[in-house]
Amino acid sequence: MKVLVTGGAGYIGSHAVKRLLAAGHKVVVLDNLFRGHREAVPQGVPLEEIDLRNTDAVTNTLTHHAIDCVMHFAALAYVGESVQQPLNYYDNNTGGTVGLLTAMRRAGVRRIVFSSTCATYGEPEKMPITEETPQRPINPYGWSKLFVERILLDEAAADAKFSFAALRYFNVAGSAEDGSIGEDHAPETHLIPVLLNAALGKVPKVTIFGQDYPTPDGTCVRDYIHVQDLADAHAIVMDALAPGDRRFYNLGIGRGHSVREVIDAAKKVTGVDFKVETGPRRPGDPPMLYANADKVHRELGWKAKLTDIHHVTETAWRWFKNHPNGYQSP
Numbered sequence: 208m209k210v211l212v213t214g215g216a217g218y219i220g221s222h223a224v225k226r227l228l229a230a231g232h233k234v235v236v237l238d239n240l241f242r243g244h245r246e247a248v249p250q251g252v253p254l255e256e257i258d259l260r261n262t263d264a265v266t267n268t269l270t271h272h273a274i275d276c277v278m279h280f281a282a283l284a285y286v287g288e289s290v291q292q293p294l295n296y297y298d299n300n301t302g303g304t305v306g307l308l309t310a311m312r313r314a315g316v317r318r319i320v321f322s323s324t325c326a327t328y329g330e331p332e333k334m335p336i337t338e339e340t341p342q343r344p345i346n347p348y349g350w351s352k353l354f355v356e357r358i359l360l361d362e363a364a365a366d367a368k369f370s371f372a373a374l375r376y377f378n379v380a381g382s383a384e385d386g387s388i389g390e391d392h393a394p395e396t397h398l399i400p401v402l403l404n405a406a407l408g409k410v411p412k413v414t415i416f417g418q419d420y421p422t423p424d425g426t427c428v429r430d431y432i433h434v435q436d437l438a439d440a441h442a443i444v445m446d447a448l449a450p451g452d453r454r455f456y457n458l459g460i461g462r463g464h465s466v467r468e469v470i471d472a473a474k475k476v477t478g479v480d481f482k483v484e485t486g487p488r489r490p491g492d493p494p495m496l497y498a499n500a501d502k503v504h505r506e507l508g509w510k511a512k513l514t515d516i517h518h519v520t521e522t523a524w525r526w527f528k529n530h531p532n533g534y535q536s537p
């Protein structure tokens with residue numbers, strides 16, 4: 208299949224590109240390179256440096272490359288930033304997707320796999336989170352993605368042959384096992400990269416955001432899914448999409464790890480006893496979030512394989528150690 212990967216120069220998108228190429232698909236990357244990295248796109252893969260809101264240019268790209276399916280990763284994805292700049296998030300994430308869907312309609316492309324998020328669920332009372340858990344986002348980032356889910360349903364209702372899958376990711380972590388690509392965010396706020404930056408001595412200490420949560424060790428619990436498992440899920444879902452399909456799946460490992468457990472894993476994997484302190488809670492952090500991902504297993508046979516937090520951290524460490532300055536490393 209010929210697949211357009213939006214955001215293919217970013218962290219998750221670049222792992223999807225790698226997976227699609229390995230499966231023999233033809234890939235074109237579309238990225239505005241606002242936070243993506245040209246270096247993350249493999250040689251020989253066309254990189255269209257275009258913003259999704261430029262509908263004419265996106266339409267031309269879809270037509271020119273005779274695209275069969277779109278995998279849509281391109282988005283802004285910092286919760287805190289979304290609270291500070293809501294319009295930017297609605298413009299980029301929701302408006303950008305409207306631009307993309309308009310271009311798809313013009314070009315006659317009717318299949319899309321969309322990166323949604325567990326942030327669309329907000330702070331559910333019951334764990335684990337299933338696809339039936341009510342979606343009540345608590346920040347503009349979550350809303351910007353939930354609006355897209357709604358728009359996809361409406362587009363599918365208007366066009367019987369249009370098909371989509373919205374994949375609700377939990378905490379994506381790790382790097383390609385061969386160390387070729389990885390996570391390179393600025394600013395970097397996610398737990399595992401922060402821990403590895405501390406191990407590298409790039410940050411002086413790590414702060415645990417709250418240790419008085421109603422969890423077994425008092426720190427927050429999250430479901431860390433390896434980026435390669437996530438990429439596998441995308442390929443499987445794409446292959447399964449038939450005209451008229453509307454699919455929603457949670458992608459997680461189905462259990463949680465506390466911040467303290469992840470810190471212990473990072474210290475063990477790196478062999479560095481970096482400094483850890485406890486600070487106040489971070490606003491908006493729910494105590495516990497983990498997925499029930501049985502639906503995608505039941506329907507398509509996908510299940511996370513790389514579920515050992517030590518292994519997940521180890522793959523990330525391989526990348527960080529060899530690329531201390533991300534894609535700008537020599």
Ligand code: UDP
Binds near residue numbers: 416492
């Ligand atoms: N966290 C922390 N210190 C940090 C970064 C993160 O204690 O420097 C915690 C954060 O409060 C959350 C968990 O680690 O409970 C995962 O945070 P991350 O930002 O990686 O992902 P999120 O769950 O917010 O999407």
